[in-house]
Amino acid sequence: MDKKVTDLLYRSCQSALSDEEQKWLDEALARSGALRKEKELIDSFFKTARSSHEPSFAPFFDDRVMKKIKAGGDDSSLLEPFLDALEYVFRRVAAAGVVFALAVIVLNLGSSETISLANAFGIPEAKLADVFDPFYLLNP
Secondary structure, three states: OOHHHHHHHHHHHHOOOOHHHHHHHHHHHHHOHHHHHHHHHHHHHHHHHHHOOOOOOOOOHHHHHHHHHHOOOOHHHHHHHHHHHHHHHHHHHHHHHHHHHHHHHHHHHHHOOOOOHHHHOOOOOOOHHHHHOOOOOOOO
């Protein structure tokens, strides 16, 4: 079947065709048995779809959905306020974390006798003999 004829067939079930298009479709239906069978299937599909309307949603549900779609109410518009709030909180927590880490480093360096990276992070210096001693891990 020709795609243009098939498109006309589907359009004819949903809306009225122009006189020229209707004439062209009628001629194609007269020539093709396969197209007539397709039309019967399409008609039965649309008849079933129209008769199986279930009023499970509130009135004007479809209008509200279409308005949201036309207004561009996608999920990203709902996600943006959340991400903004998350960024706001992260900046505050990150700044407080940096201040706390610097305070701990300064406190550790102030209480140690030498300036080293291990002292800055409060890591106790261990000798090789202490590392191999099994009681070193139990009694720091």
